[in-house]
Amino acid sequence: MTEDSFNMSMRKFLKLVGVTSQQQIEEAVRDARAAGTLPDGPLRAEVTLTIEGLDLSHRIDGDISLPDDA
Known part of the structure; x- marks a missing residue:
């Protein structure tokens, strides 16, 4: 695999x-x-990226700000 195809594969993912x-x-x-359960203020978000075979966990x-009309 070339460096270019590796980069394209990562970008696609x-x-x-x-x-x-x-x-x-x-x-x-x-x-x-719609349910009336949307909290006030920004939403706290978390993502964990893991890649098998690389011992990677990132x-x-x-925070995600809500629109004013939320």
Whole structure:
């Protein structure tokens, strides 16, 4: 595998992670809003990336601000 194909493979995976994660978050926010259970303020989020065979576990956390109309 060339360096270019390796980078393209990583980018494809990360795009899939980003797109599907955003869709899931948006759906959960819509559902919570409809149910009246959407919390005030930013949402605390955490993601853990693990890769089998590399002994990699990388944790990322942060806040997601809600839109004003939420």
